[in-house]
Amino acid sequence: MKLLTCPVNGTRPLSEFVFGGEYRVAPPADCTDAEWAAYVHNRSGAPGIKNEWWYHAPSGTWFIAERNTLTDKVMRTYLKGQEGSK
């Protein structure tokens, strides 16, 4: 089983985490209907480095994992809003 590092609780087994989908930034409210529909309904399945939401269930911590979906290697994890800090 994989290990994942929660930015708050450290490295824990994957069974403690819940995947929350890709982290995507919503377009501004004044975007076109087509732009909004694309944001809501379309996902890119192409492999590569993605930012993903992960939830550490026992502690209730949401964080972002930067993961290469091709190699399944997690580059780093951080709390949303603390992108800059390591």
Added chain:
Amino acid sequence: MSARLAKQKGEWINRSTAVKFSFEGKEFSGFEGDSITSALWASGEQVIGRSFKYHRPRGILSFANHDVNIMLTDGMDTNIRGDVVPVRNGMALEAVNTDGGVKKDKNRFIDSISPLLPVGFYYKAFHTPRKLFPFWENIIRKAAGLGVVNFNYPRILKRKKHRHCDVLVIGAGASGLSAAYEAGKSGLRVMLVDENLQIGGSLGFDWGGTQEAANLLKDLLAKVESLPNVEVIAAAYAAGYYPDHLIPVVTADGMIKVRANAVIMASGAFEQPPVFRNNDIPGVMLGSAAQRLLHRYSVKPFSNGVVFTANDYGYRVAQDLLEAGIKVAAVVDLRSDAKDGPLAAQLARRGVKTISGSCIYEVQPNAGKTGVKSVTVAEYDEKLNEALTRSKVTIDCDGVAMCAGWAPAANLLYQAGTAMRYDYGVHQFVPNKLPAGIFAAGRVNGVYALEQKVQDGARAASLALRHIGLGTPELSSVSPSNTAQSHEYPVVPHPKGKNFVDFDEDIQVKDFINAAKEGFDNIELMKRFTTVGMGPSQGKHSNMNAIRILARVRGVPVEQIGTTTSRPFFHPTPIGHLGGRGFHPHRLTPLHDMNHKLGAVFTDVGAWKRAAYYQVPGLSLADTVLAEVEAVRTKAGIIDSSSFGKIEVHGPDAALFLERFFTGSYSVQPVGSSRYTMLLDESGVVIDDGLAHRLADDLFYLSSGTSNAAAVYREMQRWQQMWQLDIGLVNVTGSYAAINIAGPLARQVLSGLVNVSLDESAMPAQSICEAEIAGVPVRLIRVVFVSDTTYELHIPTPQAAFVWERVMGAGHALGLKPFGTDAQRLLRLEMGHAMPGIDTDGLTNPYEIGADHALSLDKPDFIGKRSLQIIAKRPLKKILVAFALDAGYAGEMPFECNLVIRDGEIEGRVTSIAYSRTVGRVIGFAYVAPDHSALESRFQIRADSGALVSATVVSSHFIAMQK
């Protein structure tokens, strides 16, 4: 006739304890420490199994846990591997793959008709006509497979242990022991696992006629034992590699899941058989198998043998045979320059002749094919890969030791993602690029000489320690052996075949050639067509030769063929080791025992056990539920709602958070009031609903249904991460029990217990206050979910049972009855409440359920708002309506999900339906086309039988239709 030698140094057997057992009905004895096979072989038994397909007699091949032709049953367990399983007193064993015993197997005739059964025969012969296939399938299935599963096998729970270590070393031979010692010197936690009953690997049996290996083993064992931080686990195999260095280590009594910081694979190599006619006759075995018999069990493999070799290893085997007093009739070496080397000279001094540039062309079996009579030796043309039969010599012997080379035990390396390359010096696949934290040492790394194996282990340990972060100096690398340890093509063609490549599946050389001709010339396709490597030994002795043959057939280098995918588990592992405990956690409400005492029948709602109804002796389920409903409608009912989600939102931004999260408006909500909440997702689909109770300017108390509560709380946390508002979220679901008292007499039940006024003016619908009931502080909420007069009490969990009893006591004289979730669903339906998840699906938007009133579209933003703006521009496709069947309808009852049909076309579906005694009609919700959603519109529901049932759109406040 005993083949047991006098006491040998280092033997595994304990001669002071005899073990009695039976095999195929005949009594045998061996010693404690014997494997089943060694005890039988010592007693002169050479036919211990029958082969899978042709039912040929088989004996020892590898003695390395893949002698899969010797599989036994004791009546309880099946497919017991005789080469490694210790013999025990009283065992009554039989070979598995026979019809009528291993000696007189009735299926042995199949060997003589084998030319009629080429690979692929079954696929082709029985493919058509299709209707006959079940007949053939029955016969084939009986013929295929080995042991018979005992369906009366008891369930034996095997424990699972979890362990962590810094360095895990797999394989305790020379390089593994050396690696464990070097890593252990650092003081870190080291685990060393080995599948054999005793550690030491080849040091324990591959002696080459000297004491060098045995002395080295003694030295390494002493070193490893001197380190308390090195844990040695024998008789345990590393079964697979999983991400981030998780290795299941399987022992006889369970599995250890080892998480390591670094892994050193010192797993060694599997000896590979050369391929020649009759290489499967009992008495023909791998050189390492002969050595294991000699040095572990002190049993003679044969008394006058021929060594067939293609590497220097064969000469070590010959020396060991001579040391044990076994006659070596000749050494036959495929290599043309062998007889001039020093190894041949050493043997010559002991009177053993080396025949180089030659091969064993065929083995002549004895009359019953139960042993070796002689071998025919011929010159071998290394260019054409053919025996030159004009110069045949026959040598009498009773056994053959085969030493043609090795295949690395690299299964776990492959699983970890190691890139391998074919090394033309050692003629073996060796690791080229190892993944981070994985290291290889010893034979699996192409290193064969004793001293170098020790060095290679130490080097791998130094790298592992550096990987962990210790400043250990890096030791210089050890190159793979520059003399070939394996022959590049140890295959001797023979017109009559029976030159086996895969002993599990009886696959001969011609089968590969035919497969390639048929177009299956990719290794993965060839594997599936011929079934090479698909038997119980999973290709451990056959895949390498298969690759070499395919490379030759296609005329490409070996590395272009590649290998088949290596998957966990590395070795067959009993299902009992994998089975879990069936752990399904569920939550009980604080009132569970109370419910139980009242005769509750529980149902699963999300993770919770909730009371579905309260059983009344002599009453049917339907009548029980209707009686519970009637109590609520005419007197009062009480339900345990403790599983409801309860979340507190604290802080100055609490109202703002709710405004953004839900569709409604909360900033101006008065303290002490409750408001409806509806949650959408970003695409505008209805996810959940509930109530927001404002307890203070900066404190909202949210309650919602049972099943979605955890997911909704999780979403709140996620959005809060993004919004970073000045709030705190607390999930208090478990901190409060909740009970609802509903019905016309509810106020009367409670009025004597609470310290606040329950008058309509003081406590109107949709209000909340903090009160005391029987001295216990509770949150008292007026809700309208199941009846117009319902009080919901949220009680601190520890006091829940006390309050429940007090309420029950107060209500007893008034006819207060407990009701469960079945009645609750009917009650809410009568009240006209549509429920997300029941009356909506994963595509339903709020407009379709008539929830426009819950949308505050003038707010700056809320989840799903932008999508609603788009949805609102489009015409609705369907709309949820309340309906009733005609009064007095007595026909077939439609069910949820029955379709609404108009003019033969599907228009919608029923989402809720039930007979309401209160209303006197069958009532429900259904989706219909917007054109037909007006009150009094008629539509038809297609019931299960196909009958069309007429329904009328009515006001959702069903209760107003009361007769």
